[in-house]
Amino acid sequence: MYATSYHRASSVEDAVKLKSANEEGKYLSGGMTLISTMKQRLAAPSDLIDLRHIPAIRGIRIEGRKVTIGAATPHADVAASRELAAICPAICKLAGHIGDPHVRHMGTIGGSIANNDPAADYPAGLLGLGATIVTDRRSLSADDFFTGLFETALEEGEMVTSVTFDAPEKAGYAKFNNPASRFAMTGVFVAKTAGGVRVAVTGAGSSGVFRHPGFEQALASNWSPDALSNVVVDASNLMSDLHANAEYRANLVKVMAKRAVASAG
Amino acid sequence: MTKVTLTVNGRAMSGECEDRTLLVHFIREKLGLTGTHVGCDTTQCGACVIHMDGLSVKSCSILAVQASGSTITTIEGLAGQGELHPVQAAFKEHHGLQCGFCTPGMVMTAVDLINREGGTLTEETVRAGLEGNICRCTGYHNIVKAILAADAEMATGRQAAE
Numbered sequence: 001m002y003a004t005s006y007h008r009a010s011s012v013e014d015a016v017k018l019k020s021a022n023e024e025g026k027y028l029s030g031g032m033t034l035i036s037t038m039k040q041r042l043a044a045p046s047d048l049i050d051l052r053h054i055p056a057i058r059g060i061r062i063e064g065r066k067v068t069i070g071a072a073t074p075h076a077d078v079a080a081s082r083e084l085a086a087i088c089p090a091i092c093k094l095a096g097h098i099g100d101p102h103v104r105h106m107g108t109i110g111g112s113i114a115n116n117d118p119a120a121d122y123p124a125g126l127l128g129l130g131a132t133i134v135t136d137r138r139s140l141s142a143d144d145f146f147t148g149l150f151e152t153a154l155e156e157g158e159m160v161t162s163v164t165f166d167a168p169e170k171a172g173y174a175k176f177n178n179p180a181s182r183f184a185m186t187g188v189f190v191a192k193t194a195g196g197v198r199v200a201v202t203g204a205g206s207s208g209v210f211r212h213p214g215f216e217q218a219l220a221s222n223w224s225p226d227a228l229s230n231v232v233v234d235a236s237n238l239m240s241d242l243h244a245n246a247e248y249r250a251n252l253v254k255v256m257a258k259r260a261v262a263s264a265g
Numbered sequence: 266m267t268k269v270t271l272t273v274n275g276r277a278m279s280g281e282c283e284d285r286t287l288l289v290h291f292i293r294e295k296l297g298l299t300g301t302h303v304g305c306d307t308t309q310c311g312a313c314v315i316h317m318d319g320l321s322v323k324s325c326s327i328l329a330v331q332a333s334g335s336t337i338t339t340i341e342g343l344a345g346q347g348e349l350h351p352v353q354a355a356f357k358e359h360h361g362l363q364c365g366f367c368t369p370g371m372v373m374t375a376v377d378l379i380n381r382e383g384g385t386l387t388e389e390t391v392r393a394g395l396e397g398n399i400c401r402c403t404g405y406h407n408i409v410k411a412i413l414a415a416d417a418e419m420a421t422g423r424q425a426a427e
Contacts (some may be wrong), residue, residue: 006267006284006330028331035326036308038285048284050331076320100397101377102311105320106327180309182396 002044008053012161015049016136019157022047027159029111032103057161060084065167071110071160089265090171094125099182110160116152119183123209124202128189131165149208168193172264174256178243185243186252190260204249206239215257225258269333274342284330289313291329300340300369311398314370315339321377340369352376352415361411363402374398375412384420
């Protein structure tokens, strides 16, 4: 790892100030991607601004069916929240299958979505739920937030502070793990929300997480796994790599979507 | 150089290190506690698992400065005076190790799992709980057996205490 300077932010304002004073710096949340990337010398931020010790951006708040999850909330807390599981079990299940138990104790929702790894789970969950991503300066819909491979709408120095969503009527998540890394080779999140049916796919798209309008229409008229049988999944925009080619992933997208609907609660 | 202060196995400890120093290197080289191992160095194998503020974490993927101020338990902190921790005793009894390299991480993972889900563990949940730990010798079978036995033993202990 290249040399770096560590700063521990005490508040959101403090973090943003530290970031603007250190242009080549990076925000550090759980570090489950960033520290590994730095160890491989694929990233060399001059400064790290640690967000894990800002109480205001940690924790889960539920008011009626409105859910707010602080950006620095670890995956393990989301997975274990009984209050959240009572109204949106799919997001708890999703969080409980990220990485492994040790990674889930450190990794955070804000870090995951700001990184927007094309095989990460949370982007599918938040896009599927139609969540709102709140930053230090504005609110963005998930549709506008995730813009491409490791790309988001976040501006220079902007940090995620929380995500909010209304608990859906029903939602489910199914993922086909890469057996070595536990990243999604394909993961599909389906949700029946007040704004309609939403289906989001991770791990498969060559431009990162995406919605599948064909699945959404089919499920809107008939919420059942069988409704997806005749919907075509176009392989031309899917990833091909050593784990699976695009055609294989196209099939996985449909299989995972069906399982997600079947498991939805 | 930055001063890092930790409570390790019940004792206040501190040392100076670069900001880029990994927690596992700090523990092994500055504090001299070499029971925590570095296996893969890529967050996959789990040989470096310790407890930070009561939760299992991979110390090869955390900077020592990130951990400063926290309470750490390493494999050296488990055993009582002259007596193995029930998980350690179960690994010995059920031959849950061969070369032993992954064992510190396996034991720390098992203790964390029992702390969180003790009394409800099954073969399936133990195997899921070991997702972040790799053993290249045992085929996991005896590790799973040892953890289930330790869980049962510790549950009996809890009942006896009540």
